[in-house]
Every structure is written in structure tokens, then in C-alpha cells.
Amino acid sequence: MALATLAALMVILPVAGAEAATNGDVAFVSTRSGNADVWIVHPNGCCLFQVTTNSASDVDPVWSPGGNLIAFTSYRTGNGDLYTVRPDRTGLTLVAGGNTFEGEPSWSPDGTRIAFASTRSGNLDIWVITLATHTLKRLTTNPADDFAPAWSPTGKRIAFTSNRDGNSEIYSMRPSGARQRDLTNSRASDADPAWSPDGRSIAFESNRAGNYDVWTMNRGGSNLLKLNYVTAYDGNPSWSPDGGLIVFQSSRSGAMDLYTIHPNGSDAKLLVDGPSRDEVPNWGTFTAGPTRG
Numbered sequence: 576m577a578l579a580t581l582a583a584l585m586v587i588l589p590v591a592g593a594e595a596a597t598n599g600d601v602a603f604v605s606t607r608s609g610n611a612d613v614w615i616v617h618p619n620g621c622c623l624f625q626v627t628t629n630s631a632s633d634v635d636p637v638w639s640p641g642g643n644l645i646a647f648t649s650y651r652t653g654n655g656d657l658y659t660v661r662p663d664r665t666g667l668t669l670v671a672g673g674n675t676f677e678g679e680p681s682w683s684p685d686g687t688r689i690a691f692a693s694t695r696s697g698n699l700d701i702w703v704i705t706l707a708t709h710t711l712k713r714l715t716t717n718p719a720d721d722f723a724p725a726w727s728p729t730g731k732r733i734a735f736t737s738n739r740d741g742n743s744e745i746y747s748m749r750p751s752g753a754r755q756r757d758l759t760n761s762r763a764s765d766a767d768p769a770w771s772p773d774g775r776s777i778a779f780e781s782n783r784a785g786n787y788d789v790w791t792m793n794r795g796g797s798n799l800l801k802l803n804y805v806t807a808y809d810g811n812p813s814w815s816p817d818g819g820l821i822v823f824q825s826s827r828s829g830a831m832d833l834y835t836i837h838p839n840g841s842d843a844k845l846l847v848d849g850p851s852r853d854e855v856p857n858w859g860t861f862t863a864g865p866t867r868g
Contacts, residue, residue, distance in 0.1 A: 599816045599860045600662075602626070602636035602645055603824075603833060607851035613647050615662060618815065618835070618858075620846050626664055633658075635679050638859020640686045646670070648678030657691055657704075671704055671711075679723050683750070684730045690714070690750075692722040701735050703750065714752035725768045725777075726750075732794070734758070734768035734777055745779055747794075758796035767811050770794075772818045776838070778802075780810030780823075789823050791838060802840040809834075813858045822846060824854040 598618070605614045608625055611632035615624045627633040631651035638645055644659045644666075656672035657680055670689065671677040676699070679692040683703075693702045696713060699720035703712045715721040719739035726733050727747075734747045740757070743764040748755040759765040763783035770777055771791075778791045788803040789812045803809040807827035814821055820835045827834075831854050833847040847853045 599638075599642070599858055601813075601822055601833070601846070601856050601858050602638055602662075603847070603853055603856040604634045604636065605847075605849075605851050605853045607849055607853075611852075613645060613660075614853075616833075616847055618820075618846070623847070624662075626660060626662060628664070635855055637680050637682060637857045639682050640684055640860075642860035646680035646682065646689055648680070657689070670706070671702075681724045681726045681733070683726050684728055688750075690724040690726055690733055692724065701733070701752075712752075714748065714750075715755070716752075721746075723767050725770055727770050727794070728772055728774040734770065736766045736768065745777070745796075758792065760796070765790075769812050769814060769821075771814050771838070772816060778812035778814060778821055778838075780812065789821065789836070791821075800840065802836055802838070803843070804840075811855050813856050814838075815858050816860050820858075822856040822858050824856060 601616050603614055604611050611634055613626040613633050613636045629651050633647050633649045635648040636645050646659045648655050649658050655676040655678040657670040657677040659670055660667045675695040677693045681690045688703050688705050690703050692699050699722050701714040701721050701724050717739045721735055721737045723736040724733050732747045733750055736743055737746050743766045744757050745759045745765045745768045746755055746757050761783055763781055765779055765781045768777045768779045776791050776793055780787055781790050787808045787810050788801055789809050790799055790801050792799045805827045807825055809823055809825045812821050812823040822835050824831055825834050831852040833853050833856050834843050835846050836843040
């Protein structure tokens, strides 16, 4: 798509009170087009752009390390399949699909592999696909569901959500599947891990305080910090590329909107709102298009 065409499609919608743009762009899921599609927004709330336009639901967007691709889950064939696309809507590619669910992608730091959740083994497990060869490797074999993988910035660990002990917990393992370890080990529901850019901390959602909130912990599971203190759902966190902010979805306004907050829990600000559902944000570095904002 020509840059002039792309620029014409962008909607300039600055949101009052949003954090000044410092780095990257946020990919997220929105129903503002009539169904769930992948959109992009600048960190100051400016320049909304619709990436996917299929009539089926497209969800779980994740930026590639270089910012030239977005991996996502699509139901356009009836099952959840794994696709990649460029941020300018071109280059749509099926990565993994079939008669089973393939989704919730997470890129390896070098961009050569994608970890994802799949039911191809009979229940929900974590798999890895090597993009150059389409070689598949199953990492988890527990009879319980394992899902929502998150590859660490160092490439040495993959965090994921599992209900193998009767409730949702956050585990981590090596990219080979070895040394699986429960990091949260609580009676609450802990899910959707997201690594900080320096690999020292993990943000996640939890109802351990009675309400779903965004929390952080160090990579070993200690030093827990609750970031939100509102009686609403807050979850699906993702760190900014410089580690200075966390974006998350929240129902605090009555609708599902996107907010940013500092990792110490201060200065929560609205990023994207509207009558639509705006959710599942992923903050990455945008390199495949014109400068926005």
C-alpha cells in the first residue's frame, strides 16, 4: 500500500490526558468496525489505524521484535488460526492452521520463531513454530490447559498460563519445554504474563485481591506489586519498549478501554475509549510505515 494511501486511512483521534508519545505503537483489538479487528494507535492516543478488515474476528495481536510484522489469531476459517501481517495491511500469511485452535502468539526475541497455544495435541498446549522451516515443537504435555505464552527478552524463558493445579497460575519454562516452574502459586487466578523489556519483571492480571487487577512481580515470582485500585476489571498488560509504562485494558468507565500506567502504579491515564470494546493491547516498535503522531 502506498504511503499516501496509508496516511489517508489514518484517523486522527487524540485522547485527552493520554501519555505523551515516547516510543513504539500499541496494537490492540477493537470492535469499532462492527466486529473484532486488529488496530494500531500511537501512545499519545493519536492516529488510529485499522490493520485487519475481515468479517471474522481477528484477535491477540503481537508485534514482531523488529516491528515489521504483527502476529494474530483469526477465526476467518472457522477455527482459530495463526497469521502474520504487515502493519500497512499487506503480506497476510497463514503461519499455522487447520481443524484445531492455533493462537495467542508470542515472538522469540530474534523473530525466527513464534510460541503459541494449540489444541492439536487434544488439549490446549504450548507449541513453537520455526518460521523458515515451519517446523513444530510441542513444549507442554500436561493434561491441563497451557496457554498465553510470553517469550522473555533474553530468549531463555517462556512464561505461560496454566490451570494444571486447579486454577490459573503463571509458569515459566525453557524454550525447550524443560524446567517448568510455577511462579505465582496462589489460590487466585493469575494469567496473561508480559515481560518487561529488561527481562527482570513480569506484569500479569490477578484476582488475588478480590478484583481483577494488574500486578507485577520479579521474574522469579517474588516482590509482588498491585498497580490498580479500582473496582473494575483491569488486565492484559503489556510494557512499553522503554519499560516506562504499561498499557492494559479496563472496564472502569463502563466500557472496555485502554489505559497506561507507570510500573510503580502511578498516573493511570486513558489511551483509547469509545462505545466499542478496545482490548488485548500489545506495545511494540513500529517500523514499517510513515511516522505518525
